[in-house]
Amino acid sequence: MFFTVTCNPALDWMMRLPSFQEGATNRSVFDELSYGGKGVNVSTMLHRLGLETRASGFIAGTTGSALVEGVEAAGVPCDFVRLLQGQTRINVKMKRGEIQGALEETEINGRGPKVGCAAVDQLRERVAALGEGDWLVLSGSLAPGCESGLYAELARVAAERGARCVVDTTGAALMAALEARPFLVKPNNHELAELAGCDARDEAAVIGAARDLAARGARYVLVSCGGDGALLVDADGLVARGSAPSGVLVNSVGAGDSMVAGFLAGLAGAVLPGCEACCPGEGDLSYALRLGLATGSATAFSSSLATAEQVADLLSATSVEQATERSAVHL
Numbered sequence: 424m425f426f427t428v429t430c431n432p433a434l435d436w437m438m439r440l441p442s443f444q445e446g447a448t449n450r451s452v453f454d455e456l457s458y459g460g461k462g463v464n465v466s467t468m469l470h471r472l473g474l475e476t477r478a479s480g481f482i483a484g485t486t487g488s489a490l491v492e493g494v495e496a497a498g499v500p501c502d503f504v505r506l507l508q509g510q511t512r513i514n515v516k517m518k519r520g521e522i523q524g525a526l527e528e529t530e531i532n533g534r535g536p537k538v539g540c541a542a543v544d545q546l547r548e549r550v551a552a553l554g555e556g557d558w559l560v561l562s563g564s565l566a567p568g569c570e571s572g573l574y575a576e577l578a579r580v581a582a583e584r585g586a587r588c589v590v591d592t593t594g595a596a597l598m599a600a601l602e603a604r605p606f607l608v609k610p611n612n613h614e615l616a617e618l619a620g621c622d623a624r625d626e627a628a629v630i631g632a633a634r635d636l637a638a639r640g641a642r643y644v645l646v647s648c649g650g651d652g653a654l655l656v657d658a659d660g661l662v663a664r665g666s667a668p669s670g671v672l673v674n675s676v677g678a679g680d681s682m683v684a685g686f687l688a689g690l691a692g693a694v695l696p697g698c699e700a701c702c703p704g705e706g707d708l709s710y711a712l713r714l715g716l717a718t719g720s721a722t723a724f725s726s727s728l729a730t731a732e733q734v735a736d737l738l739s740a741t742s743v744e745q746a747t748e749r750s751a752v753h754l
């Protein structure tokens with residue numbers, strides 16, 4: 424089972440505007456509500472790909488109740504810790520431009536409710552219930568009140584119970600989590616370039632920065648590079664380079680989370696409808712990278728998180744160049 428933790432989930436309010444003028448009243452031409460936060464998106468996508476998952480983290484107020492209701496209605500069981508004060512944030516995702524033309528995306532992410540020690544204890548208890556064969560996915564920014572070492576601590580609790588851990592966050596929380604030796608971290612090339620002080624298009628430097636994260640404790644580093652695909656790196660260097668299918672970017676919100684879900688589903692040997700022959704079984708890194716790319720791209724090419732059919736349609740358009748013999752992992 425894949426247990427996702429989103430410390431600061433959100434109602435994502437998507438608005439499309441033909442144009443935007445600062446300091447004026449702007450009116451949208453299309454609005455859509457989705458239930459988000461990085462781990463919630465990972466759970467939703469894993470569920471669509473046929474895997475067992477549960478979403479957790481912290482929720483508060485009426486917006487928090489709406490989030491749980493929406494996520495459960497989509498088929499994902501929830502086990503959130505309820506905060507006694509505040510409201511789960513509403514993040515505004517503004518898209519300006521034509522659906523099939525150049526699209527400018529602007530995001531305003533809320534601060535989110537404050538998390539106290541008692542709530543952290545309750546989350547720790549939920550993680551402590553995981554066991555052998557389970558995965559803990561820690562995704563997104565930490566909520567106000569959370570220590571930067573929270574993900575590291577939860578990852579250690581999971582590891583003590585024999586569960587594997589995936590971390591998708593940035594900054595101090597990511598650096599601290601590396602010490603807990605997660606199975607996978609997923610920065611993008613821009614985040615790595617910032618860490619290394621290099622250009623995001625400089626592949627060798629980005630691989631060097633990813634290798635550094637692996638040397639600090641991550642078993643694998645999955646580097647998403649937008650339309651340029653993804654790199655899989657371990658402490659010895661590049662494991663594989665994957666090319667993304669080409670298509671029109673409609674929505675980048677949740678594309679990275681979809682890639683994480685697709686990669687994990689691929690590692691678990693998930694078989695998509697009509698793609699039975701593509702799946703080599705569990706633990707194949709190359710298939711995991713391809714399914715990660717197909718899932719991330721399918722979301723980027725649709726108005727919200729992709730369906731399993733949209734992912735299946737793109738799987739054959741992905742390709743992976745294996746850089747080493749290290750093509751499988753024992754799970």
Ligand SMILES: O=P(O)(O)OC[C@@]1(O)O[C@H](CO)[C@@H](O)[C@@H]1O
Nearest residue numbers: 433459460461514532563564677
């Ligand atoms: O503020 P964070 O936690 O970094 O990111 C939150 C968020 O932007 O990430 C998801 C997309 O990845 C959205 O569903 C959500 O609004």
